[in-house]
Amino acid sequence: MASLAPYWRTYAEFWRLNFLTLAEYRANFFVWLVFTLVLHGSAIATIWLTMNRFPIMNGWTWQQVVFLYALYWLASSLNGTLFFTVGDVPWHIREGRFDRFMVRPLDPLFQIISQPGQIWPDELIVATIFFAIVQGLVHLQWTIGVAGLLLGAMVGGAFIDFAIQLAVATLAFWVVRLDTLRWVVMSLETDFTRYPLSIYNRVVRFTLSFIFPFAFINYFPASTLLHKTAQGDYAVNPLLGWLTPLIGALWFTAAYLFWRRGLDHHQSTGS
Amino acid sequence: MIISADRLTKQFRTLRRKEGPLGAIATLFSRDYEIKDAVRDVSFKLDAGELVGYIGPNGAGKSTTIKMLTGILVPTSGTCTVDGIVPWADRQANGRQIGVVFGQRTQLYWDLPLIESFQLLRAIYNVPAATYERNLREFTELLGLDEFIRTPVRQLSLGQRMRGDFAAAMMHEPKVVFLDEPTIGLDVVAKENIRQFIARVNRDRGTTFILTTHDLADIEKLCARIILIDHGRKLYDGSVETIKGRYGRNRTLTADLNCENCDDVRITVPGANVVSREGPRIVIEFDRDAVRADELVVKLAQHYELRDVTIAEPPLEAIIRDIYQHGLGDGSVAARDGLLVTADVETVS
Numbered sequence: 327m328a329s330l331a332p333y334w335r336t337y338a339e340f341w342r343l344n345f346l347t348l349a350e351y352r353a354n355f356f357v358w359l360v361f362t363l364v365l366h367g368s369a370i371a372t373i374w375l376t377m378n379r380f381p382i383m384n385g386w387t388w389q390q391v392v393f394l395y396a397l398y399w400l401a402s403s404l405n406g407t408l409f410f411t412v413g414d415v416p417w418h419i420r421e422g423r424f425d426r427f428m429v430r431p432l433d434p435l436f437q438i439i440s441q442p443g444q445i446w447p448d449e450l451i452v453a454t455i456f457f458a459i460v461q462g463l464v465h466l467q468w469t470i471g472v473a474g475l476l477l478g479a480m481v482g483g484a485f486i487d488f489a490i491q492l493a494v495a496t497l498a499f500w501v502v503r504l505d506t507l508r509w510v511v512m513s514l515e516t517d518f519t520r521y522p523l524s525i526y527n528r529v530v531r532f533t534l535s536f537i538f539p540f541a542f543i544n545y546f547p548a549s550t551l552l553h554k555t556a557q558g559d560y561a562v563n564p565l566l567g568w569l570t571p572l573i574g575a576l577w578f579t580a581a582y583l584f585w586r587r588g589l590d591h592h593q594s595t596g597s
Numbered sequence: 598m599i600i601s602a603d604r605l606t607k608q609f610r611t612l613r614r615k616e617g618p619l620g621a622i623a624t625l626f627s628r629d630y631e632i633k634d635a636v637r638d639v640s641f642k643l644d645a646g647e648l649v650g651y652i653g654p655n656g657a658g659k660s661t662t663i664k665m666l667t668g669i670l671v672p673t674s675g676t677c678t679v680d681g682i683v684p685w686a687d688r689q690a691n692g693r694q695i696g697v698v699f700g701q702r703t704q705l706y707w708d709l710p711l712i713e714s715f716q717l718l719r720a721i722y723n724v725p726a727a728t729y730e731r732n733l734r735e736f737t738e739l740l741g742l743d744e745f746i747r748t749p750v751r752q753l754s755l756g757q758r759m760r761g762d763f764a765a766a767m768m769h770e771p772k773v774v775f776l777d778e779p780t781i782g783l784d785v786v787a788k789e790n791i792r793q794f795i796a797r798v799n800r801d802r803g804t805t806f807i808l809t810t811h812d813l814a815d816i817e818k819l820c821a822r823i824i825l826i827d828h829g830r831k832l833y834d835g836s837v838e839t840i841k842g843r844y845g846r847n848r849t850l851t852a853d854l855n856c857e858n859c860d861d862v863r864i865t866v867p868g869a870n871v872v873s874r875e876g877p878r879i880v881i882e883f884d885r886d887a888v889r890a891d892e893l894v895v896k897l898a899q900h901y902e903l904r905d906v907t908i909a910e911p912p913l914e915a916i917i918r919d920i921y922q923h924g925l926g927d928g929s930v931a932a933r934d935g936l937l938v939t940a941d942v943e944t945v946s
């Protein structure tokens with residue numbers, strides 16, 4: 327293992343350059359921010375409208391379902407801030423630009439996530455503010471344990487999100503076009519993380535727990551935090567909420583090993 | 598010896614597309630692959646400090662070879678080492694010691710001023726501050742970067758961008774530099790600037806270069822040695838002088854005669870032919886080995902008054918074009934002369 331110095335230096339340089347472009351792309355920044363707010367605002371409005379019709383969903387109040395959303399947003403915006411550019415991999419490969427990452431002395435995945443671009447932590451900040459409001463709605467009782475579980479859910483959840491996106495992007499080493507697959511996985515994630523897992527059938531529950539473990543991003547930690555053990559016919563072990571960092575680490579490791587195989591399979595382009 | 602390639606082979610496997618109305622679906626489930634031999638059994642050795650031209654027609658396998666030497670592609674069979682490292686087995690160690698310029702594709706950051714790309718590369722390659730400062734100063738001077746170093750890369754002209762790319766590839770002082778068509782699309786002045794830069798770095802720092810190009814003037818100005826490949830196979834590996842000596846045996850003699858009926862001028866020397874005439878100017882092509890130039894001139898002078906005479910050897914371009922078109926098959930002059938270099942005949946290391 328070579329020295330880590332170039333990694334943190336590059337990473338610091340990457341953030342410096344991101345902020346350098348902020349001034350130049352101010353308009354773009356605001357458009358993104360407004361887009362993000364509208365997107366999440368409408369998702370939250372949908373939840374609110376749905377909850378108006380079914381005031382209690384398997385024992386979850388509307389505040390608690392919104393909390394579920396806030397927790398998911400926290401993790402996914404952390405993933406979006408740190409690892410957003412992994413989604414560019416298929417495009418880099420197809421356009422022949424990926425070769426460059428393979429001839430430099432740092433891990434190509436690290437280079438991908440530290441590609442200077444228009445990446446700012448704006449969404450993470452908004453998501454944090456939103457979470458701060460929502461935790462009041464559900465009267466979260468803060469203890470060291472609660473804070474630890476939340477941190478684990480946020481970071482571990484970001485890694486779950488990242489791992490799934492990395493695995494999908496890695497397929498690009500074998501398959502030229504995978505826009506459809508990416509779209510399917512993304513909707514699976516955004517649609518099924520909105521409501522308590524207990525309202526879905528067994529196939530969905532299994533898929534979201536053990537294949538694409540999005541339930542560990544928000545549902546299991548929220549169940550633990552809000553003491554929701556029995557939900558209709560579905561019983562949730564409160565320990566599951568603590569497993570998010572472990573699941574994140576496992577899935578990320580698997581995705582990374584898959585990625586390494588992908589690198590050796592890289593075929594580049596003809597010109 | 599700094600680079601050794603041993604029977605490098607790369608096959609690309611592409612799905613054969615199915616025809617017909619359900620072609621796309623059929624292709625999806627098809628196992629019908631087409632195998633393309635991009636590079637086959639290519640071996641060579643390079644000494645540190647060499648500057649070698651790697652040439653061949655379009656699709657010959659040049660870029661594919663470079664990609665194996667730089668660790669981008671894993672070969673189907675065969676192996677190679679770059680200063681003792683197998684590139685694809687340890688990409689990061691290899692990355693530290695090589696520099697790469699792809700003429701078609703920049704490594705600079707589009708939205709950032711040139712200098713910021715250098716800063717980022719400095720961090721990526723962990724270049725010590727003093728080394729970075731010294732190289733930046735030297736490259737800025739040699740490549741004239743100061744006019745545009747603060748300009749965002751997307752606003753640079755192709756020539757400016759290429760100069761920036763060269764500096765970027767050399768900032769960490771690589772031992773070996775791979776150049777894949779580095780002068781493509783440049784004007785004569787920019788080409789000359791780049792060539793001088795390569796020659797200078799090669800001379801002053803002993804950096805080894807492998808260069809692919811379709812502009813043979815690059816080779817004539819820079820390389821003592823060429824490796825020529827076609828259809829993935831190595832055809833020739835040796836000095837530029839030798840290939841010129843063996844293949845470029847034709848000479849052209851251009852003479853301005855003092856003649857009245859210039860159209861009647863005849864040459865009766867066997868092996869020499871008049872290829873064009875234009876007023877008093879006559880151009881004769883002859884085989885250097887069959888005809889002695891002095892005899893030809895004497896013969897001409899016996900019959901006509903000579904105002905001006907020049908004898909030229911063919912440019913490398915014409916020689917290579919001839920090889921691309923007619924190959925070096927077994928019946929060729931090259932094979933008869935024992936010039937066809939096979940994998941086991943190598944330069945000393």
Ligand SMILES: Nc1ncnc2c1ncn2[C@@H]1O[C@H](COP(=O)(O)OP(=O)(O)OP(=O)(O)O)[C@@H](O)[C@H]1O
Pocket residue numbers: 593594595596597609610611633634635653654655656657658659660661662
């Ligand atoms: N990624 C790829 N997938 C499939 N075939 C490829 C790929 N890359 C190259 N080839 C094929 O391999 C052969 C060699 O290509 P290569 O790019 O090495 O040629 P080249 O000598 O660099 O040519 P040029 O002078 O046109 O750049 C070509 O027939 C090309 O079509």
Ligand SMILES: [Mg+2]
Pocket residue numbers: 597659660661777
């Ligand atoms: Mg090429």
